[in-house]
Amino acid sequence: MEMFSLLADGFATSLSPLNIMIVLIGVTVGLFIGAMPGLGSVNGVAIVLPLTFIVPPSSAIILLAAIYYGAMYGGAISSILLGIPGASTAVATTFDGRPMAQQGKAGLALIAAAVASFVGGTISVVLFTLFAAPLADLALAFGPAEEFALVLMAFTTFVGLGGDDKLKTVIMICLGLVLSTVGLDLISGQPRLIFGDMPGFYSGVSFLVLAIGVYGIGEVLYTIETSKTAPTVTAAKITWKELGYGIREMNKLWRSMSIGSFLGFFVGMLPAAGATPASLMAYGIARQTSKRPDSFGKGNIEGVAAPETANNAASTGSLLPMLTLGIPGSPTTALLLGGMVMWGLVPGPMLFIEQPDFVWGLISSLYTANFAAVLINIALIPLFVWALRMPFTVLCSIVIVLCIVGGFAPSQKMHDVWMIAGFGVAGYLLRKADYPLAPLVLALVLGPLMEKSFRQTLIAEQGNVLAFIERPLSGTFIAIALLFFALPLIKMLRKNGRRAVAPAE
Amino acid sequence: MLVADRMIAGALMVLSAYFMWHAVELPIGWNGRTGGPGGGSFPFWLSAVMLVCSGLALLRSFAADAKASFFFDMSMLRSVLAIIASLVVTIALIPIVGAYIALPLFLFWYLRIYGGHGWVLTLSITLLTPVVIFFFFEVTLRILLPKGVTEPLFFPLYAMFF
Structure with missing residues (x-):
């Protein structure tokens, strides 16, 4: 099989000494970032991205993917030990993880979370390996019309499937797209939206500036306001005996772990969904299908295993459309996509043909990252317990300094640092007022592709707008997009219809 | 805190109007008969959608059953x-x-x-x-x-x- 030889070649890349070191560093950083309340994978990737100039581009992406992975493992640590999720993706883990810790079973809960993450990660990476090449082959047939339709579909998933206020979601998508048009017009080459000829805007608004602002500074402000008192850390020690017992216990949980893995992978592929809803859904389904649903929420180990498999599987799932189609499945993968474009590795089907070494190196690094993460996670638990006692102000100060320096480094313009501060404050206020930030970041990253494919199609088709629906693939995507867009309206009408019918009964 | 909700919606309206004002520097309509939309049309019309939506968000906050979405601690x-x-x-x-x-x-x-x-x-x-x-x-x-x-x-x- 061709796939296996490609994967074997990939392992030759990812098992080079540099890349093994990169994976170990990435996973450890990710675990810490995930474990710190307030910082999740997206914050970690945003803050660390400017620092990755130190290694070659392909290793930089492997590093960021390893951080993404590690953060999914790490989120559970503070969910269990502090009772507050280390990242939003680990919310569902608090439901049963915290009660377990209070019953003195923190060690067992941590082992369960780590092993479940490993199972979810591994099953989903296998699924990823199976789906990647066929999906990339399919995407080879895409022209600009299909690209436009696909991006449109990605945005409408936020409206149709996202849990946020629909109106505010549309506002954020538009704002992101408008910000992406700042700078030189791709087709005519003329400057636009430079706000009275400000030179800093000629090169556009970088996704990195928005991401560092919103996910770095904005997150710090948000966490400072919402975390008033320091929470108490539950002590956890892990003995070999406990480890053996934990792994034997996990053997009984295949049902909930396979639910989590498959559900997580497919939910993770959708741009609007991702790891947080996937883990909540997996928790819900594991409880509904359990023989003892009432034991959930009181320290059932299955309630830790299901969401932890799901959030890891979802993070792998969200990498699939990013790498094969160039459409990120989550804000974190949107940043990975932006980083790859910055380094000249444009994701999409062509990448599989032009850079097979890189693609399969990255895929195989997910296997090694998973393996490294589960070992480091269990080995470093005492260190995490210590780190969680660190006052938040210490972490904040370092994050702010990294945001300033990291924001300056790529462009070496103070203009960008000011933009970061502005986006940070704006992002904090918008988040407070329930404006979703994920579509904003995704729109800024995908905006140039959307506009270019739209205008290229129209120029090629001599202004024929119907070209988008006449081509079978792009027509299908547009139809699905319209369906997603209409979904909230249909729901609203049905609700009103029921209300009207009810009194007549 | 409905006031803050309204202020943010209002600020977004002003921002989109400001974007529209700058976007008209390039053609916002159809570029000739066959060339597709002009360079300013993407930012202009998206800002217009943003203006309408933030206007609706502002109006919604005046509805009788409007609930504040957030509070400052x-x-x-x-x-x-x-x-x-x-x-x-x-x-x-x-x-x-x-x-x-x-x-x-x-x-x-x-x-x-x-x-x-x-x-x-x-x-x-x-x-x-x-x-x-x-x-x-x-x-x-x-x-x-x-x-x-x-x-x-x-x-x-x-x-x-x-």
Whole structure:
């Protein structure tokens, strides 16, 4: 099989000494970032991205993917030990993880979370390996019309499937797209939206500036306001005996772990969904299908295993459309996509043909990252317990300094640092007022592709707008997009219809 | 806090109108018969959608059953404002006195004065951070951070590492 030889070649890349070191560093950083309340994978990737100039581009992406992975493992640590999720993706883990810790079973809960993450990660990476090449082959047939339709579909998933206020979601998508048009017009080459000829805007608004602002500074402000008192850390020690017992216990949980893995992978592929809803859904389904649903929420180990498999599987799932189609499945993968474009590795089907070494190196690094993460996670638990006692102000100060320096480094313009501060404050206020930030970041990253494919199609088709629906693939995507867009309206009408019918009964 | 909701919706309306005003510098309509939309049309019409949607969000907040989407924790608002102010001061200081003065000043203020941490912790982070930043960015990545008036102090270091 061709796939296996490609994967074997990939392992030759990812098992080079540099890349093994990169994976170990990435996973450890990710675990810490995930474990710190307030910082999740997206914050970690945003803050660390400017620092990755130190290694070659392909290793930089492997590093960021390893951080993404590690953060999914790490989120559970503070969910269990502090009772507050280390990242939003680990919310569902608090439901049963915290009660377990209070019953003195923190060690067992941590082992369960780590092993479940490993199972979810591994099953989903296998699924990823199976789906990647066929999906990339399919995407080879895409022209600009299909690209436009696909991006449109990605945005409408936020409206149709996202849990946020629909109106505010549309506002954020538009704002992101408008910000992406700042700078030189791709087709005519003329400057636009430079706000009275400000030179800093000629090169556009970088996704990195928005991401560092919103996910770095904005997150710090948000966490400072919402975390008033320091929470108490539950002590956890892990003995070999406990480890053996934990792994034997996990053997009984295949049902909930396979639910989590498959559900997580497919939910993770959708741009609007991702790891947080996937883990909540997996928790819900594991409880509904359990023989003892009432034991959930009181320290059932299955309630830790299901969401932890799901959030890891979802993070792998969200990498699939990013790498094969160039459409990120989550804000974190949107940043990975932006980083790859910055380094000249444009994701999409062509990448599989032009850079097979890189693609399969990255895929195989997910296997090694998973393996490294589960070992480091269990080995470093005492260190995490210590780190969680660190006052938040210490972490904040370092994050702010990294945001300033990291924001300056790529462009070496103070203009960008000011933009970061502005986006940070704006992002904090918008988040407070329930404006979703994920579509904003995704729109800024995908905006140039959307506009270019739209205008290229129209120029090629001599202004024929119907070209988008006449081509079978792009027509299908547009139809699905319209369906997603209409979904909230249909729901609203049905609700009103029921209300009207009810009194007549 | 409906007032804050309205202010944000209003600010977004102003922002989209401002974008539209700048977008008309390029053609916003159809470029000739066959050329597709002009360079200004994408930002212009998307800003228009944004204007309409934020207008609707503003209107919605006046509805009888409107609920405030958020509250500020007033006791913590001071901390948030203090951080924002210190951030602005730090960024403004960077081009003048250089990153290697401005960032340690920020760290010292934040850890010692604002955070009330001990001297050992404060001084070790305040003094170690610039050293790490120097070796990471300037020596390894060859990215020079702004130094302002402190530039001459770095000449011997440049001579040593470059």
